[in-house]
Amino acid sequence: MLRLIHTADWHLGQSFHGQERHTEHRAFLDWLLETLIERDADALLVAGDIFDVVNPSLRAQELLYDFIVTTHERLPQLDIVLIAGNHDSGNRIELPAPLMRRLRTHALGRVVWREDGELDADHLLVPLTDAAGETQAWCLALPFLRPVEVTGRDAEDYVSGITGVHERLIDAARQRREPGQALVAMSHAHLHGATVSEASERPIVIGGEESISAALFPDDIAYVALGHLHRAQQVGEARIRYSGSPLPLDFSEVDYPHQVVEVSLDGERLTGSEALPVPRPVAMHRLGPAPLDDVLASLEALDDDPDLPRERWPWLEVSVALDAPVPDLRARVESALEGKALRLLRLSRRLPETDSGTASARIDLQTLGPRKLFERTWQERWDTPPGDDVLADFDRLHQDVLDDPEADA
Numbered sequence: 001m002l003r004l005i006h007t008a009d010w011h012l013g014q015s016f017h018g019q020e021r022h023t024e025h026r027a028f029l030d031w032l033l034e035t036l037i038e039r040d041a042d043a044l045l046v047a048g049d050i051f052d053v054v055n056p057s058l059r060a061q062e063l064l065y066d067f068i069v070t071t072h073e074r075l076p077q078l079d080i081v082l083i084a085g086n087h088d089s090g091n092r093i094e095l096p097a098p099l100m101r102r103l104r105t106h107a108l109g110r111v112v113w114r115e116d117g118e119l120d121a122d123h124l125l126v127p128l129t130d131a132a133g134e135t136q137a138w139c140l141a142l143p144f145l146r147p148v149e150v151t152g153r154d155a156e157d158y159v160s161g162i163t164g165v166h167e168r169l170i171d172a173a174r175q176r177r178e179p180g181q182a183l184v185a186m187s188h189a190h191l192h193g194a195t196v197s198e199a200s201e202r203p204i205v206i207g208g209e210e211s212i213s214a215a216l217f218p219d220d221i222a223y224v225a226l227g228h229l230h231r232a233q234q235v236g237e238a239r240i241r242y243s244g245s246p247l248p249l250d251f252s253e254v255d256y257p258h259q260v261v262e263v264s265l266d267g268e269r270l271t272g273s274e275a276l277p278v279p280r281p282v283a284m285h286r287l288g289p290a291p292l293d294d295v296l297a298s299l300e301a302l303d304d305d306p307d308l309p310r311e312r313w314p315w316l317e318v319s320v321a322l323d324a325p326v327p328d329l330r331a332r333v334e335s336a337l338e339g340k341a342l343r344l345l346r347l348s349r350r351l352p353e354t355d356s357g358t359a360s361a362r363i364d365l366q367t368l369g370p371r372k373l374f375e376r377t378w379q380e381r382w383d384t385p386p387g388d389d390v391l392a393d394f395d396r397l398h399q400d401v402l403d404d405p406e407a408d409a
Contacts, residue, residue, distance in 0.1 A: 081126050
C-alpha cells in the first residue's frame with residue numbers, strides 16, 4: 001500500500017492587491033506537514049506553480065526550503081516530487097536539485113533532450129517508495145511545457161509536441177517498472193473539459209488551443225495528479241484530478257472548496273482518493289454588488305475579532321451599485337469599517353448602463369476646451385450635469401497638470 005498527498009498551485013510570494021500573504025502560506029505549509037504526519041504519507045506530489053512569479057522573493061523561497069528541510073527532519077522516509085508550473089522558472093526550480101535530493105526531494109523544472117534528439121526520460125522518472133524503502137510506484141514528473149521546448153522536434157504545433165513528450169515518457173515508464181508497481185503521472189496543463197474559474201490561469205495560446213486531451217493518460221496510469229487550474233475537480237474519471245489551489249488566489253475563488261487530495265495505491269491499482277479540506281487561515285469576505293445603503297448596512301453587521309493580530313484580519317472586497325456618482329464613496333465605506341478588524345483590499349463601482357444614442361456630431365476640441373469637454377462627458381455618462389463640487393475638483397486637477405513642469409515634456 002502506498003499513500004500519496006497531491007497538491008498544486010501554492011503561488012508562494014503572491015501579492016494580493018498589493019498585500020503579501022506570507023502568513024497564510026506559512027499557515028498552510030504548517031498544516032500540510034501535520035497532515036503528512038497524521039496520514040502517514042509516503043510521498044508528497046506538488047504539481048507546479050510553486051511560486052507566483054519566475055523571480056520569487058527571498059522570503060517566498062525561504063518558505064519552500066524551510067518546509068522541505070523541516071519535513072525531511074520529521075519524515076525522513078517521505079519522497080517529495082515538485083514540478084515547475086507556468087508561473088515558475090524551470091531553471092530556478094532545478095538549481096538546488098542536487099542538494100534537495102539529499103532530502104529525498106526531486107525538483108523537475110524542464111525536459112531534457114539527448115544529443116540523438118530523444119527525450120531524456122530518466123530525468124523525469126522518480127521512484128516512489130514505501131516505509132520499507134521498496135519502490136512501489138513510478139512518478140512521471142512532467143513540468144509545464146513551453147512551446148520552445150516541444151515544437152520543431154517532429155511536432156508541427158504545440159499540442160502535438162506535448163502529446164509526443166507524454167507518449168515518450170509513458171513508454172519509458174512502462175519499460176522501467178516491474179510487475180506490481182504503479183504508474184503515477186504528474187503534469188501542469190489544461191485538459192479538455194476542465195472547469196476554469198473566473199480568475200484562473202489565462203490560456204497560453206490564444207483560443208485555448210493549448211488544452212490537451214485526457215486520453216493522453218491511458219488506463220495503466222493509476223493516478224494523474226494535475227496542476228494549473230485552481231478549481232479542484234476530476235476530469236472524466238476519478239483517477240484524473242486537479243487538486244486545486246490550497247488557498248483562494250482571488251475573491252472570485254472564495255466560494256468553492258480548497259483542498260489537497262490523499263491518494264491510496266495498492267500494487268498497480270488506485271484504491272481510493274479523498275479530498276482533505278485546507279483550513280483558511282485568513283477569512284475573505286465579498287460584499288455586493290449592491291446599493292450603497294445595503295453595502296453600508298452589511299459592513300456594519302460584519303463580525304470581526306479585535307483580538308486577532310493584524311496579519312490575520314480578514315480580507316474584504318466591496319462592490320457598490322450606483323445610480324449616480326458618489327464622490328466620497330471610499331470615505332463612507334472606510335467610515336463604516338472604522339474600528340473593525342477588517343482589511344479593505346478592493347472597492348469597485350458598478351455603474352448603470354447608458355444609451356449613448358446615435359454618434360455625436362464632430363467636436364472641435366480646441367474650441368470646446370478641457371472643462372467643457374469634461375462637463376459634456378459627465379452629462380452623457382450620468383444624464384445630469386456635474387455639480388459645483390465636482391467641477392471644483394476638476395479645476396484643481398486641471399491646474400495641477402498645468403503647473404506640473406513635466407507636463408510639457
